[in-house]
Amino acid sequence: MRIALVVGHDRIRQGARSSAGVKEFSFWHTFLHTHIADIAGTGHTFAIFTRSSSLTKGYTAKMKQLHKEIDEWNADLAIELHFNSSNNRNINGWEVLSSGSYLSMRYARIVSFYANLPCRGVKVIGKHGRGGGFLHYGKAPAIILEPFFGSSSSIDYTLLKKDIVAFLRNIQRDNAAVNKI
């Protein structure tokens, strides 16, 4: 599969800050570039995308531009990466956001089969909800991964990497386990 990996937020407005002091954009930008060899080992073709950091363009315009690039690359799936945040430092685990379309839901549900970190489930988001533009404006099915809470006082980055690699390794449409979902 051709999988577009999108770094959440942008270079200027980088999103939430983790308890380790790193913001979402920096975290995922570094993570993807550091682990690209492990991720490529899952057998898919990947490209890393970032959204425009223009201060004059709105979210919708940025999402449309981003998806135009992803569509031109002929992605089978688009994944945007974020982390979650809560005032409660004890909350942690995966959350996956889906448009609710058949394929988006199918890919989103795979996380619960392969995650070592706790999985809080899949949330369906409408066009105007948080992350809705990314989930709804592209041709390729899209999901948003929030594998952990940056606000948590204990984040296991080794397990995080394992979970993401396991998720990508098992995401093929024809995978036997996936067909049971």
Ligand SMILES: [Zn+2]
């Ligand atoms: Zn975010």
